[in-house]
Amino acid sequence: MKNYGPISSKCESMLHGADYNPEQWLDTPEILDEDIRLMKLANCNVVAVGMFSWSSLETQEGEYNFKWLDELMDRMHKNGNHVILATPSGAKPVWMAHKYPEVLRVVSNRVRNLYGERHNHCYTSPIYREKVLNINRLLAERYKEHPALIMWHVSNEFEGECHCELCQEAFKDWLKEKYHNNLDELNKAWWCKFWSHTYTDWSQIESPAPHGEPALHGLNLDWKRFVTHQTLDFFKFERRILKDITPDIPLTTNFHDFLELSRGIDYWKFAPYLDVVSWDNYPYWHGERTDEHEASRRGFIHDINRSLKGGKPFMMMESSPSATNWQPVAKLRRPGVHALASIQAIAHGSDTVQYFQWRKSRGSSEKFHGAVVDHCGHENTRVFKEVSKVGDILSKLQVVVGTSVEPEVAVIYDWENYWAIDDAQGPRIEKKDYFETCQKHYKGFWDMSIPVDVINMDCDFSKYKVLVAPMLYMVREGVGERIEKFVKNGGTLVTTYWSGIVDDNDLCFLGGFPGPLKKVTGIWSEEIDALYDDDINHVIIEESNNLSMKGEYEARIFCDLIHSEGAEVLATYKSDFYKGMPALTYNKFGKGGAYYIAFRNNDEFLSDFYKGLAKRLNLNKAIDLELPCGINAQVRRDEKNEFIFLMNFSKENEKVDLKDMIFIDMETTENITGSINLKGYGIRIISRKL
Ligand code: GLA
Ligand code: ZN
Numbered sequence: 001m002k003n004y005g006p007i008s009s010k011c012e013s014m015l016h017g018a019d020y021n022p023e024q025w026l027d028t029p030e031i032l033d034e035d036i037r038l039m040k041l042a043n044c045n046v047v048a049v050g051m052f053s054w055s056s057l058e059t060q061e062g063e064y065n066f067k068w069l070d071e072l073m074d075r076m077h078k079n080g081n082h083v084i085l086a087t088p089s090g091a092k093p094v095w096m097a098h099k100y101p102e103v104l105r106v107v108s109n110r111v112r113n114l115y116g117e118r119h120n121h122c123y124t125s126p127i128y129r130e131k132v133l134n135i136n137r138l139l140a141e142r143y144k145e146h147p148a149l150i151m152w153h154v155s156n157e158f159e160g161e162c163h164c165e166l167c168q169e170a171f172k173d174w175l176k177e178k179y180h181n182n183l184d185e186l187n188k189a190w191w192c193k194f195w196s197h198t199y200t201d202w203s204q205i206e207s208p209a210p211h212g213e214p215a216l217h218g219l220n221l222d223w224k225r226f227v228t229h230q231t232l233d234f235f236k237f238e239r240r241i242l243k244d245i246t247p248d249i250p251l252t253t254n255f256h257d258f259l260e261l262s263r264g265i266d267y268w269k270f271a272p273y274l275d276v277v278s279w280d281n282y283p284y285w286h287g288e289r290t291d292e293h294e295a296s297r298r299g300f301i302h303d304i305n306r307s308l309k310g311g312k313p314f315m316m317m318e319s320s321p322s323a324t325n326w327q328p329v330a331k332l333r334r335p336g337v338h339a340l341a342s343i344q345a346i347a348h349g350s351d352t353v354q355y356f357q358w359r360k361s362r363g364s365s366e367k368f369h370g371a372v373v374d375h376c377g378h379e380n381t382r383v384f385k386e387v388s389k390v391g392d393i394l395s396k397l398q399v400v401v402g403t404s405v406e407p408e409v410a411v412i413y414d415w416e417n418y419w420a421i422d423d424a425q426g427p428r429i430e431k432k433d434y435f436e437t438c439q440k441h442y443k444g445f446w447d448m449s450i451p452v453d454v455i456n457m458d459c460d461f462s463k464y465k466v467l468v469a470p471m472l473y474m475v476r477e478g479v480g481e482r483i484e485k486f487v488k489n490g491g492t493l494v495t496t497y498w499s500g501i502v503d504d505n506d507l508c509f510l511g512g513f514p515g516p517l518k519k520v521t522g523i524w525s526e527e528i529d530a531l532y533d534d535d536i537n538h539v540i541i542e543e544s545n546n547l548s549m550k551g552e553y554e555a556r557i558f559c560d561l562i563h564s565e566g567a568e569v570l571a572t573y574k575s576d577f578y579k580g581m582p583a584l585t586y587n588k589f590g591k592g593g594a595y596y597i598a599f600r601n602n603d604e605f606l607s608d609f610y611k612g613l614a615k616r617l618n619l620n621k622a623i624d625l626e627l628p629c630g631i632n633a634q635v636r637r638d639e640k641n642e643f644i645f646l647m648n649f650s651k652e653n654e655k656v657d658l659k660d661m662i663f664i665d666m667e668t669t670e671n672i673t674g675s676i677n678l679k680g681y682g683i684r685i686i687s688r689k690l
Contacts (some may be wrong), residue, residue: 043391083146255270277312283298302344321387355372468494493594497599526562557600645685
């Protein structure tokens with residue numbers, strides 16, 4: 001498979017570095033000098049600068065101070081460090097908010113925020129855009145030839161929504177375009193005759209509000225789509241000026257970590273406008289979940305970020321070298337976990353390990369957030385040593401840069417589907433858990449070290465053997481046909497309860513669920529039973545099934561009451577009035593087939609189900625071995641080489657028997673045969689020629 005090459009032509013190696021805020025230390029130049037010494041010791045080669053520097057760059061309207069940034073850029077270059085330069089739009093200066101209140105965001109209750117925090121400006125405000133354009137232009141003009149500049153970091157973690165008058169107008173314009181200036185079309189799409197909601201003039205439309213409209217799901221959905229559209233429009237506005245002045249400097253914006261937080265923005269819409277995808281990774285190690293479970297969640301998000309640009313390596317723009325200041329409990333990473341988590345990012349396709357933050361600030365809310373350099377100011381700390389070790393490992397991975405993976409399996413995780421599921425009232429208000437459900441299906445493969453792409457329903461399915469679409473509640477136009485084609489051509493579909501329910505407008509499909517998936521699954525879902533948290537039903541596996549499964553499994557939360565319309569029944573419910581009805585089916589369709597899992601289940605079922613499927617379809621693993629529990633393997637390749645990352649997410653020492661395979665240890669460059677010992681939380685990166 002092809003090599004994508006490095007992120008920037010100015011730098012061939014893996015990037016290792018941190019968000020750096022020199023503007024906080026301008027009064028203590030000795031600290032800035034010390035940073036240079038420490039960056040070398042930490043084996044860092046990159047800094048991300050300027051995310052929140054606006055008031056240090058434009059101290060008053062039209063009064064600029066670039067001196068400190070000039071010096072920083074020069075100093076970095078002189079010392080062999082690259083700079084990722086941010087546009088400062090993520091946080092505005094106080095003077096601006098006071099002079100131009102329209103730049104402040106209005107929340108859904110229609111109250112305008114006071115100045116405070118960050119990430120809280122109006123994306124529509126012409127004044128904000130004008131100010132952003134001005135500062136971006138000055139930055140781009142000033143540093144366009146600077147040898148240290150390798151990349152633009154546009155703003156910071158775009159998020160949130162604004163309900164001001166300007167945004168309301170923009171929303172209405174967006175709706176007019178979408179509905180061809182035809183209010184009747186909108187009234188139909190939103191099902192407005194319900195509760196007498198018919199609009200008779202465009203001016204009557206308002207964004208959703210806690211004291212206003214919650215009931216029109218079509219409106220809610222379109223508002224969310226508009227928020228993505230408007231945020232992207234703002235991003236594109238920032239992007240344009242940078243591309244005009246520096247067409248050859250690649251550009252990114254850092255996506256949020258936890259999908260719960262970022263669920264307001266559909267990153268698939270952003271991806272085409274980024275040269276490289278980047279994201280901020282803040283795992284919860286040693287917490288309520290086992291480390292292994294947490295690692296599989298991280299793998300899932302890494303894989304989304306890699307899939308966003310069709311497999312192109314991404315950047316882990318932020319991670320904490322120790323704890324955060326915002327997770328409920330700031331548990332320290334146990335020894336070894338820092339390297340493990342960092343290498344996990346590389347294993348899934350990142351070409352960088354970057355941190356928030358280089359140096360702990362002295363004051364304000366992030367003063368206790370983990371950093372490479374602590375308040376003590378020197379290198380003799382556990383964290384510093386672990387960071388420097390990661391830098392050392394990365395320096396040996398230059399050949400991995402630009403390589404990727406071509407999984408045979410894709411799991412669909414789709415933002416619009418998420419919004420629609422979240423909004424649905426029934427069959428349960430709570431515990432619909434779309435994200436968790438997709439992640440659990442993903443884990444079925446992760447546990448076997450089978451590589452997976454995580455895509456949305458608009459992606460090309462044809463390159464996969466298996467398409468997993470858990471809770472595909474919304475099926476957008478054309479998707480049903482594309483899924484049918486995929487299966488007809490030999491693909492295997494796995495879908496579940498609560499799929500094929502609504503169309504693009506959140507209108508229910510008529511003629512029987514799962515709507516456009518009815519033919520391919522060969523079933524009809526007549527009703528769905530929602531169970532209370534403690535209710536348990538069971539399913540009994542039929543003896544002859546193509547997955548070599550047997551016995552009984554629990555069924556909880558959702559039990560779909562389905563009829564086979566041609567599908568083979570692989571399991572039935574054990575009790576209740578739907579005892580004996582199908583709970584798991586397989587429908588042969590063209591050269592392929594579709595599984596329908598009608599009930600929510602525990603990990604045990606998914607684990608056995610996917611083991612059976614992997615065996616039946618002979619799915620490729622990252623490494624062709626049965627790995628001990630707790631050990632995960634990921635693979636990256638190009639035409640010539642294969643790199644395998646073995647990661648032990650358990651505390652126990654484990655041994656991997658390599659059978660007759662021969663590899664090179666990428667840290668020591670020694671040949672390895674026989675077996676590999678992996679300490680608790682240990683890693684090993686091995687390679688071989690293809
Ligand atoms: C986000 C931000 C950073 C920092 C970290 C703290 O990811 O982008 O500026 O606040 O959170 O974890
Ligand atoms: Zn606004």
